[in-house]
Amino acid sequence: MTTQSNKSLRDYIMKANISENHERIIRNLFNALFVEQQEGHVIDHTPNISDIMTLDLNQIQWLLIKRRESDYSQDDILDALKGLEVPKMIIDRNNGVTHTYSGFNGQPIAAIRLDYSKPAKTDELAEELAQIDLGGAPADEIDKCDASRRWIERAMYLEESHIEQQDTIQSLRTIIIDMAETLHVADPNARISMTSSDLLDLVHSQKDMSDNAF
Known part of the structure; x- marks a missing residue:
């Protein structure tokens, strides 16, 4: 199962005032997700929703370590994702992290949602x-x-x-x-x-x- 075509891991835009460190984290993160997806691994936990990509915070933190990008903290990853213009990170009362269940395998995850819908x-x-x-x-x-x-x-x-x-x-x-x-x-x-x-x-x-x- 792969991410649907409108949830592109290559076509993302960062805000103009984003810091160099956060820019580096986003670049490394999307590159690691793209490689993982190309190898046939599931990274989107809402595969049947066309304009929302749900990432597992624990999974992507481990993935960055696995790809030898860096050992970023979860707070660093969250702060960096807030610097995205497209897709936008959905930030709720839990500061962007929702403890829910994967739409792929039903397992509990710390979900981060990226909104790919057009304004x-x-x-x-x-x-x-x-x-x-x-x-x-x-x-x-x-x-x-x-x-x-x-x-x-x-x-x-x-x-x-x-x-x-x-x-x-x-x-x-x-x-x-x-x-x-x-x-x-x-x-x-x-x-x-x-x-x-x-x-x-x-x-x-x-x-x-x-x-x-x-």
């Missing part, structure tokens, strides 16, 4: 701003300071809305993956039956759900 399509900011009605007065009668303030406020509102939507999408994706993995271990034939409203309630709930998988 949700949103209207261009300029197009949104162009539709704002600033009033019917001639341009030379509009108070320029007031107009500029309204443009800035609208831009900030659109940016905040986009961030909230992305956070909700990421939270939903994490919940669905955890539920699917838990169900797979309990019953490989089980199916999730929840409405979008149910999932949103989970995302926005203030209750501690750590003791309840659903």
Whole structure:
């Protein structure tokens, strides 16, 4: 079983401000994963999810030692992966590590998830701003300071809305993956039956759900 084609181990992008040490760790890590995959070993523990690659933190730390790259600590690996622009590391309340089960063999793993999905399509900011009605007065009668303030406020509102939507999408994706993995271990034939409203309630709930998988 191999990683699906859209989860490329060669096409990754690091953030511009990443440190040289973290850049080295990422380069060594993806190279080791690529070699391991080419040799027929499983490195993706969510093989049936097209845009999420799940890595086992313990496995990749051992793999870096095995490939004689270096003996990096798990914290070093996690900090380095946060420097990825594409794919993005999914960072949750556990700082990016989720103790769950492998979708490959059902064994417990310390999971790190990389998100290969493309950003949700949103209207261009300029197009949104162009539709704002600033009033019917001639341009030379509009108070320029007031107009500029309204443009800035609208831009900030659109940016905040986009961030909230992305956070909700990421939270939903994490919940669905955890539920699917838990169900797979309990019953490989089980199916999730929840409405979008149910999932949103989970995302926005203030209750501690750590003791309840659903």
